[in-house]
Amino acid sequence: MTSALPYANGPVHIGHLAGVYVPADIYVRYLRLKGEEVLFVGGSDEHGVPVTQRARKEGITPQDVVDRYHGIIKESFKEFGISFDVYSRTTSDVHHKFASDFFRKLYDEGKLVEQSTQQFYDEKTEKFLTDRDVVGECPYCHKQAYGNQCEEGCGRALEPTELINPRSKETGETPILKETKNWYLPLNEYQQWLKEWILEGHKEWRPNVYGQCKSWLDMDLQPRAMTRDLDWGIPVPVEGADGKVLYVWFDAPIGYISNTKELCDKEPEKHGSWEQWWQSEDTRLVHFIGKDNIVFHCIIFPVMMKAHGKYVMPDNVPSNEFLNLEDDKISTSRNWAVWLNEYLVDFPGKQDVLRYVLTANAPETKDNNFTWKDFQARNNNELVAVYGNFVNRALVLTKKYFDGKVPACGELTDYDKSIVAEFVDVKGKVENLLDQYKFREAQKEAMELARIGNRYLAETEPWKLAKTDMDRVATILNLSLQLVANLSIVFEPFLPFSSKKLREMLNLASFEWTSLGSTELLAEGHELGEVGLLFEKIEDETIQAQLDRLERIKKENEA
Numbered sequence: 148m149t150s151a152l153p154y155a156n157g158p159v160h161i162g163h164l165a166g167v168y169v170p171a172d173i174y175v176r177y178l179r180l181k182g183e184e185v186l187f188v189g190g191s192d193e194h195g196v197p198v199t200q201r202a203r204k205e206g207i208t209p210q211d212v213v214d215r216y217h218g219i220i221k222e223s224f225k226e227f228g229i230s231f232d233v234y235s236r237t238t239s240d241v242h243h244k245f246a247s248d249f250f251r252k253l254y255d256e257g258k259l260v261e262q263s264t265q266q267f268y269d270e271k272t273e274k275f276l277t278d279r280d281v282v283g284e285c286p287y288c289h290k291q292a293y294g295n296q297c298e299e300g301c302g303r304a305l306e307p308t309e310l311i312n313p314r315s316k317e318t319g320e321t322p323i324l325k326e327t328k329n330w331y332l333p334l335n336e337y338q339q340w341l342k343e344w345i346l347e348g349h350k351e352w353r354p355n356v357y358g359q360c361k362s363w364l365d366m367d368l369q370p371r372a373m374t375r376d377l378d379w380g381i382p383v384p385v386e387g388a389d390g391k392v393l394y395v396w397f398d399a400p401i402g403y404i405s406n407t408k409e410l411c412d413k414e415p416e417k418h419g420s421w422e423q424w425w426q427s428e429d430t431r432l433v434h435f436i437g438k439d440n441i442v443f444h445c446i447i448f449p450v451m452m453k454a455h456g457k458y459v460m461p462d463n464v465p466s467n468e469f470l471n472l473e474d475d476k477i478s479t480s481r482n483w484a485v486w487l488n489e490y491l492v493d494f495p496g497k498q499d500v501l502r503y504v505l506t507a508n509a510p511e512t513k514d515n516n517f518t519w520k521d522f523q524a525r526n527n528n529e530l531v532a533v534y535g536n537f538v539n540r541a542l543v544l545t546k547k548y549f550d551g552k553v554p555a556c557g558e559l560t561d562y563d564k565s566i567v568a569e570f571v572d573v574k575g576k577v578e579n580l581l582d583q584y585k586f587r588e589a590q591k592e593a594m595e596l597a598r599i600g601n602r603y604l605a606e607t608e609p610w611k612l613a614k615t616d617m618d619r620v621a622t623i624l625n626l627s628l629q630l631v632a633n634l635s636i637v638f639e640p641f642l643p644f645s646s647k648k649l650r651e652m653l654n655l656a657s658f659e660w661t662s663l664g665s666t667e668l669l670a671e672g673h674e675l676g677e678v679g680l681l682f683e684k685i686e687d688e689t690i691q692a693q694l695d696r697l698e699r700i701k702k703e704n705e706a
Contacts, residue, residue: 148175148185149403150229151436152192152237155213156201159220160484161517162477163437164227165505166467170586171435172229173506174465176640177581179230180660186424189224190235190406191217192399194380194392196279203317209379213238223487227498228643232418233410237402241412245405246398247384249455250373254385258454259330260370267294267307267322269315275376276307276315276322283310296439299476304442329391330383331370337450338368344460345445353584355512356466359441371447373397400448404458431462438466465584468510472517473697481704483697485517493693499642500526500682506641509587519697523690526682529594535682537600538634541627542652542678548613553628553673554621556666563626566603567666570596570630574664577637586641593637600630625671628653632668636660645681652676 150171153159159168168189175187193213202209217236224234235242253259267276278295285292286309290300293316294307307313308324315322345352345360352360373394374383380392392398408421424430434444444464452458471477477484490501504525508515545551559567573596580589604627609620635649636658650657653669654676662668 148178148187149432149434150187150189151434151440152190152399152402153220154195154197155191155193155216155220155236156195156197157216157479158486158488159223160477160479160486161472161490161501161505162470162484164487164501165470165509165515165517166437167435168224168227168229169502169505170465170467170509170584173586173589173640174433174435174581174584175230176643177660180636180639182659182661185232186407186410186418187230187232188403188406188410189229189231189233190237190402191220192395192402193217193236193238194398195395196277196377199377199379200279200316210238219488223491226491227487227502230643233406235402235406235409237398237405239405239409241409242398242402242405243381245408246381246393246401249401249404249451250393250397251384253332253451253454254330258332259373260333261328262331262370262372263326263328264372265308265324266327266376267313267315268325269318269320269322271315271318271320275325275327277375277377278305278307280316281307281310281313281322282316283313286311298439302439327376328387329372329374329376330385330388332373332397332447332450332454333370334368334446334450335370337453338364340453341368341446341450344449349463352463353465353511355438355468356441356445356464359438360445363442363446368446396443396447397451400443400451425459426457427459430459432459434461434464436464436466438468441466463584468512468514470505470508470510470515470517473519473694474516482700483704485693493689496644497526497685499645500530500685503530503590503642506586506590511585511587519690519693523685523687526685530682531684533594533601534597534634534638535680537597537604537627538631538649538652538681539678540604541600541624541631542675544609545624545628545675546678548609548617548620549624551675551678553669553671553675554625555671556625557618557622559622559626562606563622566599566626569599570633571664571666573599573633573637577663581640590641593634593641596630596634596637600627600634603627603630625669626666628669629666632658633663633665636663648679649681652678652681 148171150167153163175185178185198209198212202212221234267281269276279293281294282291285297285300287303288300292305294310296305297303342364374391375394376390377392381398383391383393404425407424411418411421436444449460472483475483504522507525508517573592576592577589607623609623612620632653635646639646654674
């Protein structure tokens with residue numbers, strides 16, 4: 148399992164979390180609960196042009212930039228429970244050597260094409276411009292775009308020479324075209340293989356992924372440069388390549404492999420060798436990415452691995468669309484974002500609330516929207532009023548009537564049996580949805596367990612029966628507690644912190660996924676732990692403070 152490597156040129160925000168890291172973590176946790184052998188590989192992309200742009204802006208070195216933000220990003224992921232087996236970086240010695248060797252093998256075997264081309268050059272700085280250093284008007288939607296992609300508008304991949312009125316992002320100068328030599332990956336030679344592998348072999352991929360791949364493969368693919376004229380990156384390991392580095396989209400995905408190698412070399416007895424994971428026929432490789440990375444993970448990286456000749460191909464590439472913030476596109480340059488490191492300060496201990504809301508609004512099939520009012524409503528009306536309410540009632544009633552010990556379960560009524568059938572059925576539904584990467588619907592089904600529990604307590608009213616029939620109360624609370632225990636399992640992939648807290652209240656170690664749906668998770672007489680609130684209500688003034696902050700940012704951007 149891999150998740151896209153974030154650029155280490157700033158902190159990560161809710162768009163990153165919703166688009167890539169929470170869905171990846173949900174899936175990884177689910178597989179681990181099922182007993183699958185999984186490696187979850189992540190890391191920081193530290194050679195991208197955004198890094199050099201940030202360094203120029205702050206008057207520091209690119210290494211200073213990545214050292215700062217790699218630490219912030221890694222800590223944010225840890226705080227939100229993103230359960231990487233390894234989270235490394237592309238400036239590591241292991242990665243530099245691995246990426247160099249990978250390139251050199253392709254070069255030595257004649258898999259790369261040397262080609263001289265005309266490239267934009269800024270006469271003021273006396274430097275060739277990378278795709279991201281060129282800005283101009285998109286020829287398709289006419290919004291401002293970078294030389295590699297129209298991010299603000301139609302999202303198309305571009306070549307710098309396609310831009311209308313191109314200019315240097317750094318100086319504003321109109322660049323000239325100047326000849327330079329680079330090494331290209333001949334994507335055109337792999338087009339037929341790609342068509343068969345993706346269009347015929349992976350029709351189950353999400354429509355947005357399959358559709359974008361098809362639109363590329365319906366056109367004639369062209370060779371793509373795998374080297375760049377830059378002074379920040381991994382030097383091209385070929386004579387006569389001074390002043391050139393590996394293209395960031397050649398270097399970065401290799402980071403998945405080099406980070407696996409780094410982990411396996413440190414703990415071979417625990418994880419085996421990196422080759423077992425990346426070059427074995429019984430490996431399933433899954434990439435979690437955002438939609439702007441589809442072409443790189445489905446076309447360019449697979450061609451690199453195919454050209455190398457030994458690697459497994461991705462089994463699936465679940466890509467999400469984008470998440471907006473208060474009906475406006477998230478923008479790091481405009482500071483229009485909810486930064487994870489700042490959220491942790493403003494909402495201490497509420498990581499699961501954000502995980503829940505982002506999953507409920509996951510942009511799985513189309514762009515979606517995050518609003519602070521919806522965040523508050525989902526917390527108060529779902530996590531507190533449904534999930535937390537049922538758990539609290541079941542545990543508090545057990546404390547009150549049975550000294551906090553699981554009561555005996557008597558004979559079930561037909562109504563009891565219908566409730567049991569409902570919550571046993573949830574396991575199959577949640578599994579089926581998770582296996583199809585439908586995390587939003589899977590979480591909704593998990594919450595259905597809590598709704599079943601609330602309905603059961605409301606309709607059986609054990610607090611009234613306590614006056615006349617304690618045996619019946621015992622059965623109702625036994626079933627309710629079994630349902631609470633099931634909730635701690637089904638929500639483990641989605642809300643790991645809350646599930647841990649709930650298991651502590653139940654005074655239990657972890658369960659396996661196979662136990663989900665059982666009515667015998669808690670033995671008669673088992674003593675519960677200390678009962679507390681699983682979730683807390685979020686007040687209006689807390690939300691208003693966040694809205695005020697965004698309003699201030701909007702005014703600053705308009706000034």
